[in-house]
Amino acid sequence: MSPQSSIRAAGGPVPTWEQVASEQGAFLYTVAYRLAGNHADTQDLVQEVLVRVQRGLETYEPGSMHGWLSRITTNAFLDEVRRRRRRPVEALSTEIADTAPGAPPVDEALAAESLPDHVQTALRSLPEDFRVAVVLCDVVGQSYRDIADTLAIPVGTVRSRIHRGRSMLREALS
Amino acid sequence: MTDVSDTTAPFDGGHLEESLSAFLDGELDEAAQRAAYHHLAVCLLCQGQLDSVQRVRTALRGAPPVEPPGGFIDAVVEHRPRPRHSGATPDPTPDPTPDATT
Secondary structure, three states: OOHHHOEOOOOOEOOOHHHHHHHOHHHHHHHHHHHHOOHHHHHHHHHHHHHHHHHHOOOOOOOOHHHHHHHHHHHHHHHHHHHHHHOOOOOOHHHHHHHOOOOOOHHHHHHHHHOOHHHHHHHHHOOHHHHHHHHHHHHHOOOHHHHHHHHOOOHHHHHHHHHHHHHHHHHHHO | OOOOOOOOOOOOOOOOOOHHHHHHOOOOOHHHHHHHHHHHHHOHHHHHHHHHHHHHHHHHHHOOOOOOOOOHHHHHHHOOOOOOOOOOOOOOOOOOOOOOOO
């Protein structure tokens, strides 16, 4: 057993990095996929999140593991969005989704089974700020208060982004 | 992208508009939730919007997890990732709040 798995005075056991990767991998992958919209970007994002988990576990105090991971994942996603904006040659899949909404790549077939393809495509076309709010609400299941904390924005903004995000998505279902 | 409306006016008894999602999520306060319920009972416009937003919400919430491709997680565990680039947002402070979503 790693020393990290010892019981800390403040709370329950702190998981090891390997435990987080193995036990939370499917959760992380789902959240990352709903944000990134394709498997290649999702896998990069999950790896980046796990790098941050490695550093973050040193100070992690047992609490909401999903809340903690969701915060790291959205930060990593939005950092990558900003990084690519600074280097526009690396076109975001989210940006080309608008102009090239044709058949999904072969590796998207799996996800198409999970969420109606037109909804996943619409999700990918949402502006990132709206997409993140909708994913935290409807995929992670966070309360508006928790989303406001995660994104460091007012609850009123969370409420607005969730509703406007869903309103944009409903076009895909109409 | 920045949000043009940084705050949303609390529900005032008229059409629900941006309070519609908050109503569905049970995120309005008790009085507003009740007022919204009564408004919905008589407003076809808001009922129609409620139905369409609810379909989106149900589709998202009902979708099963996305399965990682076989072996991906094992491979990540086997080859611990290293930082790819610098300039990232610092690690968030750990969230001590108990998980209220389960």
